[in-house]
Amino acid sequence: xxxxxQSPKYLFRKEGQNVTLSCEQNLNHDAMYWYRQDPGxxxxxxxxxxxxxxxxxxxxxxxxxxSREKKESxxxxxxxxxxxxxxxxxxxxxxxxxxxxxxxxxxxxxVV
Amino acid sequence: DQQVKQxxxxxxxxxxxxxxxxCDYTNSMFDYFLWYKKYPAEGPTFLISISSIKDKNExxxxxxxxxxxxxxxxxxxxxxxxxxxxxxxxxAREGDFGNEKLTFGTGTRLTIIP
Numbered sequence: 001x002x003x004x005x006q007s008p009k010y011l012f013r014k015e016g017q018n019v020t021l022s023c024e025q026n027l028n029h030d031a032m033y034w035y036r037q038d039p040g041x042x043x044x045x046x047x048x049x050x051x052x053x054x055x056x057x058x059x060x061x062x063x064x065x066x067s068r069e070k071k072e073s074x075x076x077x078x079x080x081x082x083x084x085x086x087x088x089x090x091x092x093x094x095x096x097x098x099x100x101x102x103x104x105x106x107x108x109x110x111v112v
Numbered sequence: 113d114q115q116v117k118q119x120x121x122x123x124x125x126x127x128x129x130x131x132x133x134x135c136d137y138t139n140s141m142f143d144y145f146l147w148y149k150k151y152p153a154e155g156p157t158f159l160i161s162i163s164s165i166k167d168k169n170e171x172x173x174x175x176x177x178x179x180x181x182x183x184x185x186x187x188x189x190x191x192x193x194x195x196x197x198x199x200x201x202x203x204a205r206e207g208d209f210g211n212e213k214l215t216f217g218t219g220t221r222l223t224i225i226p
Contacts, residue, residue: 004155033213040121042201042218043156050211058213090155094212100146101214103155 003027006091006104013078013085013111021076021107023091031094032074033101036060036087043090049074078109086111115139116204118217126225131189133220135202138183142204146214147176147187150199159200160187189222197224 004025013019023032031050035043045058049068063082068074074093078085088108092101117136125131135145143164148156162169162176162185169176175188189196199221203214 006155031212035216040218042116042118043203043216045213045215048213056211088153092155100148100158100161101156103148103157105155106153108153 004091004093004102004104006089006107008107009105011107011109013109015111016080018077018079019085019109021078021089021091021109023074023076023104024072025074025093025102026072027093027095027102028071029093029095029102030071031096032068033092033094034058034064034066034074034076035090035092037090037106038087046076046089085109114218115142116202116215116217118200118202118220120220121218122221122223124223124225125192127194128191131187131192131196131222131224133187133189133200133202133222135185135187135217136183137185137204139204139206139215140183141206142215144205145176145178145185146203146205147174148201148203148216149196150201150219156201192222192224194224194226197222 007022033048034046047066049055065077090106091104094101146161147159150156160174178185199219201219202217
C-alpha cells in the first residue's frame with residue numbers, strides 16, 4: 001500500500017543534541033512538507049520541498065535543517081539551536097494541491 | 113500573525129444534529145481551502161476542499177461554504193456522528209505552481225455527544 005512513513009513514533013533527546021526525524025513516501029509525490037504541532041497553535045510549516053535537491057524555509061525554520069536527496073525521502077534535523085524542540089512533528093507529501101496533502105502519523109519529540 | 117484563524121477551540125454537538133465549524137482568513141492571495149480531520153497521535157486526513165471560485169462544495173455529510181467577501185469559510189457536518197469527534201483544521205493555499213504551501217488554522221476540537 002502507498003503511504004508516508006515517519007519514524008520513530010516517539011523520540012527523546014538530551015539538550016544540546018541534534019536529532020534527525022525520518023520521513024519516507026512511496027506515493028511518487030514531488031512535494032514534501034514538515035510541520036510542527038504545538039497545543040493551541042495548530043500546524044506550523046517548518047520546511048518544504050517541491051522537487052529533489054531543492055527546499056524552502058517555512059514560517060519557523062530556525063533551528064531546523066532538511067535535505068532532499070531522493071524523491072522518496074525528506075529527513076528533518078532538529079539542531080541544538082532550536083530552543084523549544086519538544087513538539088509533535090508531522091511530515092506530509094502532495095501530488096499537487098488539488099489533491100490535498102497526505103500526512104504521516106507523526107513523531108513526538110521530547111527533550112529531556 | 114495568524115493568517116488562518118479558527119476562533120472556537122472546541123465545540124460540542126448532540127449526535128444527529130448539525131456541526132458547524134468556522135474559519136476566517138486574512139490573506140487575499142489564498143486561492144484554495146481545505147479541511148482536515150485529526151485524531152490524537154495521528155496525522156491529519158483530508159476531508160473536503162473548495163476553490164476560491166466556488167462558494168459551496170458538498171461531499172456526503174460534509175459541506176464547505178466559502179464567503180470570499182467576508183474571508184470566511186465553514187464546514188457543516190450533518191448528521192453528526194460519534195466518529196466525527198476529532199480536531200478539525202482548516203487550511204488555505206497560496207503560491208504559484210511549484211511553490212505552493214498550506215497555512216493551517218489552530219484547530220477546533222469537535223465532540224459529538226451520544
